[in-house]
Amino acid sequence: MPELPDVEGFRAYIERTSLHKTIEKVDVRSPEILRGVSANKLVRMLKGRRLESTRRHGKYLFVQLDGGWWLLYHFGMTGQPRYFKDMSDDPRYDRVLISFTNGFHLAYDCQRKLGAVGVTESVDEFIRERKLGPDALDVDFAAFTEALHGRRGMIKSALMNQHILAGIGNIYSDEILFQARIHPITRVKYLSEKRLRELFDSMRRVLTAGIDHTVRSKALPDSYLLSHRGEGEMCPGCGCKVEKLRISGRTAYYCPECQGMG
DNA sequence: AGTACCACCTGACGGC
């Protein structure tokens, strides 16, 4: 489930808990989640180093080491960082455990192993190699329309496509489309300038609200579709029944009344 | 370029 707002919350969490502390020990419990680096190499790279700063791009979180390289996290569906002192608080699905000389630990907790941990020398190079689009909160309206330009597919697929815009997943794409009153299967090329503007505004509003609520660990307002994301639930806008649709293997929830095809 | 579909992974849940 971690999408842009959640990962931004994780970034802030690591920022306030884990920086500037010397790494004493690294324990790779599930080496299969490592990407492009062996357990031995990761341990060698981290030991004795400090985490100095953070950066997020889309759903990726990068943490810079004092040597210049970056540790990178992708949280898949169930991943999260956890900072704690007592080993009795070590999360059940801790896959990579970093222990600092101050006695505290930073765990990469990930129940389903759909996430990844790795290293990179350059964040920009990593983004280029992965062909990630610009971060969804980093684009202005011109860059937003540029990213969507020439697309013929469905708007929900486009919003979730990390090559077009990085950071939006299934849950937030539903909310963004709901608030922009756009049906998920609408073709990108049929969106007018006005509709694109409404979509862009909705995207910014929803993502920033998501960050705000994530950081304060509060639920999103009841007026959001997210709070009613289930079959047969009531639309917070008009009260009619929320419907679901299968779009390229993902379940899209939407309000057929508020998000009519026009 | 876009889409459908599969696989990865683990736990919850419903049906029988």
Place this chain on the structure above:
DNA sequence: TGCCGTCAGGTGGTAC
């Protein structure tokens, strides 16, 4: 009780 299918969804690969 317990077995089975299905679902959740981020990503990546394949086939069309």
